[in-house]
Amino acid sequence: MISDVLANGPALVAWAAVLYKLSARRRSPDDPAAHPYLWTLVALASALTVLAHPVYVTLDRLAGIPNLARLLGHGFIMLTAWNARSTLSYVNYPFEEARSRVRHHGAILVVALVFMVVLFGLAPVDEETIQFMSRYATAPFILEYWLVFLGFLGVALFDIVRLDLAHAERADNPSLKLGLRTVALGGIVGLGYVANEGLYVLGRQVDATYPLGDKDMVTTVLVAGGTSLMIIGSTMPAWGPVVGIPAAARWLDRYRMLRTLYPLWIDLYRASPEIALAPPSSPMKDALSLRDLNVSLYRRVVEIRDGLLTLRPYVDPRVREDAIALGRSTGLAGDELVTVAEAVTVAAAIRAKRRGHAAADGGLVAAAPADSDLGAEAAYLTRLSRAYRSSPVVKMMLDHTENADLDGGLVQQGTRRP
Amino acid sequence: MNPRMLRRRCEERLREIELPVPFNAASFCDALAARRGRPIVLRSVVARGGPFGVWVPTPNKDYIFYERETSKWHQEHIVLHEACHMLWGHEPTPITAPELAQLLVPSISPTTVRLMLERRSYPEEQEHEAELLATLILERVGGIGASDAQGRRSEPNDPVVRLEAILDGGRVRNRD
Numbered sequence: 001m002i003s004d005v006l007a008n009g010p011a012l013v014a015w016a017a018v019l020y021k022l023s024a025r026r027r028s029p030d031d032p033a034a035h036p037y038l039w040t041l042v043a044l045a046s047a048l049t050v051l052a053h054p055v056y057v058t059l060d061r062l063a064g065i066p067n068l069a070r071l072l073g074h075g076f077i078m079l080t081a082w083n084a085r086s087t088l089s090y091v092n093y094p095f096e097e098a099r100s101r102v103r104h105h106g107a108i109l110v111v112a113l114v115f116m117v118v119l120f121g122l123a124p125v126d127e128e129t130i131q132f133m134s135r136y137a138t139a140p141f142i143l144e145y146w147l148v149f150l151g152f153l154g155v156a157l158f159d160i161v162r163l164d165l166a167h168a169e170r171a172d173n174p175s176l177k178l179g180l181r182t183v184a185l186g187g188i189v190g191l192g193y194v195a196n197e198g199l200y201v202l203g204r205q206v207d208a209t210y211p212l213g214d215k216d217m218v219t220t221v222l223v224a225g226g227t228s229l230m231i232i233g234s235t236m237p238a239w240g241p242v243v244g245i246p247a248a249a250r251w252l253d254r255y256r257m258l259r260t261l262y263p264l265w266i267d268l269y270r271a272s273p274e275i276a277l278a279p280p281s282s283p284m285k286d287a288l289s290l291r292d293l294n295v296s297l298y299r300r301v302v303e304i305r306d307g308l309l310t311l312r313p314y315v316d317p318r319v320r321e322d323a324i325a326l327g328r329s330t331g332l333a334g335d336e337l338v339t340v341a342e343a344v345t346v347a348a349a350i351r352a353k354r355r356g357h358a359a360a361d362g363g364l365v366a367a368a369p370a371d372s373d374l375g376a377e378a379a380y381l382t383r384l385s386r387a388y389r390s391s392p393v394v395k396m397m398l399d400h401t402e403n404a405d406l407d408g409g410l411v412q413q414g415t416r417r418p
Numbered sequence: 419m420n421p422r423m424l425r426r427r428c429e430e431r432l433r434e435i436e437l438p439v440p441f442n443a444a445s446f447c448d449a450l451a452a453r454r455g456r457p458i459v460l461r462s463v464v465a466r467g468g469p470f471g472v473w474v475p476t477p478n479k480d481y482i483f484y485e486r487e488t489s490k491w492h493q494e495h496i497v498l499h500e501a502c503h504m505l506w507g508h509e510p511t512p513i514t515a516p517e518l519a520q521l522l523v524p525s526i527s528p529t530t531v532r533l534m535l536e537r538r539s540y541p542e543e544q545e546h547e548a549e550l551l552a553t554l555i556l557e558r559v560g561g562i563g564a565s566d567a568q569g570r571r572s573e574p575n576d577p578v579v580r581l582e583a584i585l586d587g588g589r590v591r592n593r594d
Contacts, residue, residue, distance in 0.1 A: 034584045087584070091577045167578050176582045237586035277549050278421055298557050305492040309485060312466045374556070377491045 003217060006224040008052040010231075014045035017231045024238070032098070033090035037234075040083040044227060047076030051223075053130050066128040071120045074149050075113055081156035082109045084230075088163040105156075112152045119145040131216055133197065137204035146201045154194040161187035174249030175240025182233025189226035196222060254293040257382050261300045262286060264346070264385035268307030271353045275306040301378050304385075314352040316359045319401065320345045327393045336387075343387035344397045351398070428550045432558065435505065441559040443497035447482065450501055454480075460497060462486035463521065466528040471496035473503050474513050474521070480504065483521060483531075495552060502548040502555075508540055 018041045049055055051073035059069045086102040093101065123141040125132070136142050161184050168180035196218060200210055212218050240246065262283065269276050277299055280286065289296065323344035327337045352359065388394060438445040444460060451458040457479045463486060470485040470492075484496040503510065513521075517534055520526055540548070573579060 031580055031584055033580060037584050088581075091580045091584070167581055170578050171582070172578075173582055176578070176585065179585065180581070234585055237582055277546060277553075295553060295557050298553050302492065302495050302553065305488060305495075306470065309466075309470055309488055312487075374491060377489060 003220055004053075006220045008054075010224050010227045011045060011048035011052050013228055013231050014041060014048050017041050017235050018045050020235065020238070031090070032095060033087045036083040036086035036090065036102075040080055040087060041231070041234075043076050043079035043083055044231070047073050047080060048227060050076065056130055057128065060128055067120075067125050067132055070132045071116065074116065078109055078112065078149070078152055078156075081153055081160070082106060084160050085156050088160060088167075091167075092163055109152065112148050115148050116145055119148070133200065133219065134215055137201050143201055143205060146197065150194045150198045154191065154198075157187050157190045157194065160184075161191070173237065173246070175245045176237045178245060178249070179233045179236030179240065182236060183230050184233075186226045186229030186231075186233060189222055189229060193219065193222040193226055251293060254297050255290070257378050258293065258297055258300060259287065260382045261297075261304060261378075261385045263389040264381070265300050265304050265307070267347075267350050267388075268304060268311075271350045272307050272310040275303045275310065277303070297378060298374065301374065301381055304381050305377075308346065311346065311349040311353060313358045314349040315345060316348060316352065319348040319397070322400075323393060323397050326397060330393060332393070339383050340387045340391045340393050343384055343391055344394050346384070347388060347394050347398055348401060424546055424550055428547065428554055431505065431551055432554050435555070437555065437559055443494040443501070446498060446555075447501055450504060451480070454504070456480055458482060458501070460484065461522070462493070463526065463531050464528045465531040471500045473500040473510050474518060475510055476518065481518070481521075495556060498552040498555060499548050502551040503540065503544070505551065506544065506547050508544045508548070510540075 018038075021038055021041055050059060050069045056069040056073075059072070060066055082105055085105060086098075089098045089101045089105075092098070119141045123136070123139050123145060125136050125139060125142070127135075129135045133146075164180050164184040164187065168177050168184065171177040171180060196212075200215055203210060236245070266280055266283075269280055273279075281289070320341050323341040324337060327340045327344075332340055436449070438449045447458040447460060459479055459481050461481060461483050463483045465485055466487070470488065472483050474481040474483065482497055482500045484493050484500070486493075488496075513534075520530065521534065
């Protein structure tokens with residue numbers, strides 16, 4: 001029952017995706033990459049359909065050629081891979097370059113298909129079976145047949161995963177980002193399929209035992225998983241907003257920021273308790289407060305800003321200079337170096353304030369991004385807090401100044417930041 | 419007042435306030451000034467510590483002084499906090515004419531500013547009312563997320579933009 005669903009279900013999902021895309025096609029952008037994308041879905045739906053058991057058997061009976069559906073299914077899978085790769089090529093490269101790539105891959109596809117048809121014709125696969133692979137793994141010409149098919153598919157899938165992840169990295173829209181990552185995961189499962197089939201067919205040549213139990217079940221799961229993930233992922237930008245993916249992603253972002261800001265905020269609060277509108281709860285309780293995140297994050301950002309201002313009389317500009325020198329010597333540069341140096345300055349000022357060591361007229365801390373909005377402000381302070389909590393430079397500088405303080409007899413006992 | 423009651427009071431107050439579009443602290447103060455029939459003048463000062471903003475009423479106008487050396491966004495919040503004292507009808511501590519004259523001199527020393535501002539605090543409950551109302555106003559007009567969903571790229575040939583258009587079928591853009 002489960003294997004029936006796994007073997008036949010993905011075809012229905014794929015056709016549903018095709019219909020969905022066709023219904024939206026009137027509004028589709030006029031982009032050369034839009035056509036191969038639609039053909040990707042059509043070819044995938046066709047592949048999964050001819051390989052679905054009832055269709056497979058019927059088709060072969062009607063054609064009078066045993067296992068013809070297998071060849072057709074493999075052909076459609078290769079068409080799917082070529083079209084998916086074409087979609088990404090058109091999106092990724094200038095039109096002329098993309099077209100030449102698409103044609104080049106198309107020529108390889110045709111050659112591979114011709115080889116496969118010839119090898120299939122030569123191979124003695126005359127008895128109808130849906131367990132084609134296990135049944136004929138050692139038949140003459142079948143090893144070559146599989147190597148051509150899996151080789152083409154493997155190279156295409158590798159390229160798809162690579163381009164897909166690169167785009168996901170740059171995507172801002174959460175539905176697109178998650179969608180592309182889902183497609184990439186599907187591609188990786190597809191590569192698992194290629195490896196599984198390849199190793200199996202090679203193993204059979206030398207009578208090796210298949211280590212994963214039921215080989216057909218493994219194949220079914222990999223095919224169903226890989227194709228479903230790709231269909232779900234590639235359509236996610238369209239339905240993601242309907243099921244609330246952007247809202248969920250924003251919630252998660254805010255939650256992560258709140259968590260990251262906590263160490264800086266709690267230390268600023270301890271140095272200047274007046275900054276907090278509501279006194280802090282325990283770290284555990286803070287981590288479990290999941291409601292009203294917008295207001296919570298707003299408060300945390302404004303209270304950190306207030307706290308940083310209260311530190312100003314305790315800021316020692318020499319600490320920042322030393323931190324920059326130390327940071328640079330550990331290989332830090334650019335924004336990261338500046339952020340780490342600010343984190344050191346803040347940490348030293350918090351300690352100075354606790355000990356009542358005011359320094360002159362005070363310096364600036366944590367200059368903000370120009371024209372910041374709450375998002376930019378929160379992002380900046382998040383980076384600062386992360387450096388404050390975990391940068392080794394901050395720890396080294398604090399230890400260093402602690403020792404200097406001890407040598408100078410300014411404090412009797414070193415107290416570490418909790 | 420417990421936090422829940424304070425929150426409820428602020429939310430009730432927020433419902434009565436009309437927020438200008440586009441919203442920023444200056445446009446909010448302009449609208450508030452028009453309602454009160456008294457101009458509000460915003461001035462930045464360097465206090466380096468102490469209160470970061472102060473509302474100073476004079477016979478014919480209101481001044482709001484705010485910390486110059488902090489982020490733009492923090493300044494907006496500070497100004498709004500002072501404006502919220504006005505909205506709540508809190509009573510500011512009066513200031514003498516010579517003190518005001520000093521505050522308006524650009525070369526005033528941060529220490530002098532700080533000492534002047536430190537004497538001008540409100541009872542804690544009023545500070546909380548102003549602070550939370552300012553928070554709720556700014557949260558409502560553009561909390562986090564107002565900017566993060568706006569695509570940073572508008573370049574139509576950007577691969578990611580094209581991919582998005584293709585995969586979502588050219589749906590009319592109405593980003594959540």
